[in-house]
Amino acid sequence: MTNSHQSTIDGVVADDDSLESYNWTFEKSDTQYLTHGLHNYPARMIPKIPDTLLGHYKQTGVIEEGDLVYDPFSGSGTTAVEGRLHGLNAEGNDINPFAVMLSEAKAIPLERGGLSEARDALVDGLSEDLREVREAYDESGEVEWLEMPDVRDGWFPEPQLHELTALRDRIDSVEDEFGEAYARFFRIVLSHTTRKVSYQRNGEYKRYRLAEEDRADHNPDVEAIFTKKLKQNMEKMRDYSNRVDHDLDTTIHYSDSRTAVEDVGENQADIVITSPPYGDHQTTVAYGQFSQDPALLTGKVTYDEMKDVDKTGLGGRYDVLEPLSELEEYSPTLKATLDTLREKDGRSDDAMDFFRDYYAVMEQVGEITKSGQPVAWVVANRTMSRVNIPTHLITRELCEHLGYEFNVNLPREIPNKTLPWENAPENVEGTKGDLMANENIVILRAP
Ligand SMILES: C[S@@+](CC[C@H](N)C(=O)[O-])C[C@H]1O[C@@H](n2cnc3c(N)ncnc32)[C@H](O)[C@@H]1O
Known part of the structure; x- marks a missing residue:
């Protein structure tokens, strides 16, 4: 050589x-x-x-x-x-705006103390909130205080979609109090939850839905999925945060x-x-399709931004x-x-x-x-x-x-x-x- x-x-x-x-x-x-x-x-x-x-x-x-x-x-x-x-x-x-958010959420360390406080603010009263959303939805088929995201029709069980939206609003409140970096960390947990809750088949790199006959059995517990992933991600972030220099830039x-x-x-x-x-997004990996609905649920990315990701890629x-x-x-x-x-x-x-x-x-x-x-x-x-x-x-x-x-x-x-x-x-x-x-x-x- x-x-x-x-x-x-x-x-x-x-x-x-x-x-x-x-x-x-x-x-x-x-x-x-x-x-x-x-x-x-x-x-x-x-x-x-x-x-x-x-x-x-x-x-x-x-x-x-x-x-x-x-x-x-x-x-x-x-x-x-x-x-x-x-x-x-x-x-x-x-x-891909979702990739930008994810990269920053993973690479920028959060302070342990701040993270715990922000988490407490996020989960305090969450169960009651979600129950109210569920009750309102069951009664009238809508929850008037929620502005629903622009996701594609037929990709989510509707009651759960309302709960995810309520979570999005809670994270917005955390952002007001604790700042963008903490909110971003929670939005990544919400995105994971959104994917699990949707009818998207697990492990698919493109958007394939559960067969219609299987959808009735798909009744995911939004709060349980969210809090489990939150706990896991907090442990990962704490370990990362302990190991890295907080003064570096990303x-x-x-x-x-x-x-x-x-x-x-x-x-x-x-x-x-x-x-x-x-x-070649047709036969290989569609980055935009993969993250479109979860990204929309974060509330920080618009439908117009997401729909063009695969067309503007190389x-x-x-x-x-x-x-x-x-x-x-x-x-x-x-x-x-x-x-x-x-x-x-x-x-x-x-x-x-x-x-x-x-x-x-x-x-x-x-x-x-x-x-x-x-x-x-x-x-x-x-x-x-x-x-x-x-x-x-x-x-x-x-x-x-x-x-x-x-x-x-x-x-x-x-x-x-x-x-x-x-x-x-x-x-x-x-x-x-x-x-x-x-x-x-x-x-x-x-x-
Ligand atoms: C193979 S993935 C990179 C994966 C990354 N190394 C990781 O570990 O997650 C390629 C990325 O390139 C992005 N991409 C495609 N065309 C681009 C362009 N013209 N400018 C910037 N990013 C682009 C896609 O959105 C996708 O996130």
């Missing part, structure tokens, strides 16, 4: 090649420790990846405490949480990473660790960038892949849209990151029209065109992401193809 950057710390010479000695699959590793377990999210990055990378680069003197880790696709904030655990400030972007921008320099600035980041979306239909015809000249692997798709009359335009958007982010990240510092892209190799897309090679080649210097590629299997394991590319029931089974961590040094 050539091109390894070498650095010396305490007289020990280390280089990025030693990263290859780890087993990056991290099979059976806990993905729910500390605040990582506050709420699920599709296609979460396994926390061990940023943990191991940050540990390695600290040990080799490439980064140090007080530095900034940046993630252009923050998602649920895995990089930001690990960043703070390693003594780093964190910054990120996401176009900033997650609710904006498109294709223009992230506007938010973050040039030459700011000391390291980047990110897992980009897969660029390769989406909105805010389309200028065509970039030379793109395939920058990456021989991209060209070969697009040619194969064209021959098969496959979806070369979709693939092109995705890589054009992805390239825009690589460009921005190159400017945001200090020259020579590591940028790790955790990418899955997916298929489109049954053609394998070697995203790791395309990532490397496009970055090299932008002046990044390639370091190392670390392959791994995906043991436990919430993903469609096997899925027909055409979405035809009964036909199954391997959609994603492994990933690569592509590490380059910023231009």
Whole structure:
């Protein structure tokens, strides 16, 4: 292997090649420790990846405490949480407003005392409140003092939807008294509760409903689900809060990473660790669909904001960038892949849209990151029209065109992401193809 950057710390010479000695699959590793377990999210990055990378680069003197880790696709904030655990400030972007809220809720520590007081204020009198709501609903089919959220009809048992709405209002009152950070923490618990209460089938990454005949049996206890999750999340937050430096900063921008320099600035980041979306919301992961109703119940996100998330994601239909015809000249692997798709009359335009958007982010990240510092892209190799897309090679080649210097590629299997394991590319029931089974961590040094 050539091109390894070498650095010396305490007289020990280390280089990025030693990263290859780890087993990056991290099979059976806990993905729910500390605040990582506050709420699920599709296609979460396994926390061990940023943990191991940050540990390695600290040990080799490439980064140090007080530095900034940046993630252009923050998602649920895995990089930001690990960043703070390693003594780093964190910054990120996401176009899903729920992801922004979740990242901040997980990465920004809350004071133990304040948390207990805010919790007491929230749960004091809760049972009576919910009982009143239930009685009013049972009597007249509505609860006149509640302004109902804009969720889709037919996705919730109605009495429970009213109770969830009453909880939302209680959290708003907590915000007035204790501030946004505490309210945000409770909203994440409410979002979890909302998902459990809805007719959404468990474990589905898209919005599939319980069969009609099963809905009558679905009679969840809102208060019990909420208070159980609240207790669990408080324990996680207390542990996290004890372990981290409260003076560090976490900033997650609710904006498109294709223009992230506007938010973050040039030459700011000391390291980047990110897992980009897969660029195909039809057959893979619909981040917006996943969080739409729970996000609406938080009261902080609007229907208009949520409905566009999947369309504005990389390769989406909105805010389309200028065509970039030379793109395939920058990456021989991209060209070969697009040619194969064209021959098969496959979806070369979709693939092109995705890589054009992805390239825009690589460009921005190159400017945001200090020259020579590591940028790790955790990418899955997916298929489109049954053609394998070697995203790791395309990532490397496009970055090299932008002046990044390639370091190392670390392959791994995906043991436990919430993903469609096997899925027909055409979405035809009964036909199954391997959609994603492994990933690569592509590490380059910023231009
Ligand atoms: C694979 S997920 C990231 C998961 C994250 N690493 C975690 O551990 O939770 C990709 C994220 O990119 C976001 N995204 C898609 N297109 C984006 C864009 N143009 N700008 C910013 N974020 C975007 C999606 O909303 C999604 O949250």
